[in-house]
Amino acid sequence: MAQAFWDAAAPLIAVTEKHPFLVSMVDGTLDLERFRYYAIQDALYLTDFAYCLRKLGSNPGIAEADAKRLHGLARGAEEDEKELHRSFFKKWDIDASNAEAMPKTLLYTSYMIRVVETRPHAEGLAVLLPCFWVYMHVGKCMLKLREDLGDTVSRSPQFDAWIDMYAGEAFENEVRDYISMVDQAAKGADPDTLKKMEEHFMMSCKLEHMFWDQAQELMEWPDIVGEEAKAKGLNG
Secondary structure (H helix, E strand, O other), rough: HHHHHHHHHHHHHHHHHOOOOHHHHHHHHOOOOHHHHHHHHHHHHHHHHHHHHHHHHHOOOOOOHHHHHOOOOHHHHHHHHHHHHHHHHHHOOOOOOOOOOOHHHHHOOOOHHHHHHOOOOHHHHHHHHHHHHHHHHHHHHHHHHHHHHHHHHHHHHHHHHHHHHOOHHHHHHHHHHHHHHHHHHHHOOHHHHHHHHHHHHHHHHHHHHHHHHHHHHHOOOOOHHHHHHHHHHHHH
């Protein structure tokens, strides 16, 4: 059933594969300011993502094996993926402890938390699936592009580390494991729940794309007070 969700989102995912933020990571043209911005926002996202995995792993009535898997995936998000970010921050001498979630980060995390906290377990599994599957997919696409480019370009070692993690075998094993949980949950779901699972999967795919849009644009919160004062000054 998870494959049916993927097939429904395939046109969107095909566009995401070619996102300029991702392509420029591989061809070496992405400036570090954008990647730093992305890494900080992704670290914030992963905190809430790990929370959602733990929440699903604590839902009543789920199999003990699934609970262990979900808690293990939460640890992986915090220890492996966030450790990659911490290594970046150390290299760049960045203190991200007081970083603020930008608009699309907050939009994405708020959506997935709402689904996980208020909807049936199967829907919660579906809303988190793109963060696993889309990342693995684009990681492998980027790895192939990197291999095709060979030594013709140079790129930041941080870009290569990112590609290696998400295109790697260890992450793929986690993704396949998670997909199997989604498939199992879908087997016992009624048609309305299956429809909702697909809708959540599709929405999270859109939000993944928008997350990279945000980094490409270096989006910030608007200075509403400052803009109002400026407008008054111009009108005065």
